[in-house]
Amino acid sequence: MANDGRMRILRAAKDLAESHDSVQGVTISLESVAQQAGLTKPGLLYHFPSKEALMLGLVGHAAEDWAKRLRTHTGRSSSELSSFERHRAYVTVATTAEVSRADYWIFSDALYHPKLSRAWSEHLGPWFDTTGLDDRAVSLLTAARFCADGAWMSEATGVFPSDDLAAVSKHALALIDAAERTSDAPETEVTA
Numbered sequence: 001m002a003n004d005g006r007m008r009i010l011r012a013a014k015d016l017a018e019s020h021d022s023v024q025g026v027t028i029s030l031e032s033v034a035q036q037a038g039l040t041k042p043g044l045l046y047h048f049p050s051k052e053a054l055m056l057g058l059v060g061h062a063a064e065d066w067a068k069r070l071r072t073h074t075g076r077s078s079s080e081l082s083s084f085e086r087h088r089a090y091v092t093v094a095t096t097a098e099v100s101r102a103d104y105w106i107f108s109d110a111l112y113h114p115k116l117s118r119a120w121s122e123h124l125g126p127w128f129d130t131t132g133l134d135d136r137a138v139s140l141l142t143a144a145r146f147c148a149d150g151a152w153m154s155e156a157t158g159v160f161p162s163d164d165l166a167a168v169s170k171h172a173l174a175l176i177d178a179a180e181r182t183s184d185a186p187e188t189e190v191t192a
Contacts, residue, residue: 005039006047010061012037013054017102030054052115059116062106063123069093070127078126084180086127087141088173094148095169104156133183140179147172 013033030051034044048054071077074089081089110117128145130138151168154161162168 005043006057007061009033009037009039009044009047009054010058013058014062014102014106017105018100028054055109055113055116056119059106059110060119060123062103063119066093067123067127069097078129083130083133083137083141084176084183086129087144087176087179090127091144091148091169091172091176094152095165095172097152099152099156101156101158104153107153133179137179137183140175140182144172144175144179147175 013028013036016028016032016036028051030044030048031041033054034041037044044054048057067078070086070089070093073093074081074085078086107120110120128141130141133141147168151162151165151172155165
């Protein structure tokens with residue numbers, strides 16, 4: 001039952017963030033979240049004893065949701081996939097997922113509050129791991145991820161959204177294919 005209360009509060013906080021006309025200056029108070037969730041402030045404080053705890057819960061929930069989307073898409077955990085498969089999953093999910101201004105705000109707020117970035121690192125870090133790959137493959141995978149990041153952020157904010165996300169996805173996936181080919185290519189010795 002306690003988990004139901006936490007989820008109701010997190011949904012209420014996200015709904016409040018979504019209801020703002022812009023992501024700039026989104027402020028969520030404990031009182032407004034409690035009211036949105038149909039609780040008293042003490043009822044909210046039972047689940048989240050401070051605004052920081054609420055924000056950490058909100059970011060943790062969002063990061064978990066992204067990791068769940070990736071697991072659902074692949075049917076496997078990140079540890080069961082190659083770096084190329086993980087990046088393909090992220091590009092595909094990021095260019096097809098329904099996202100909102102609240103998603104962008106929750107993600108970008110970590111920039112200003114380092115404690116909030118831990119949840120993103122914990123849940124998505126394993127999906128972006130490139131350990132053992134050569135520099136060229138890593139740079140291509142990073143470029144593909146940046147394409148996907150930009151795509152979902154642009155869609156969430158409505159600022160310069162793509163007219164053809166499928167084409168963006170196709171190009172980002174081609175970068176991953178190139179990274180995989182680079183990684184599979186035998187090393188050639190360079191002589192002077």
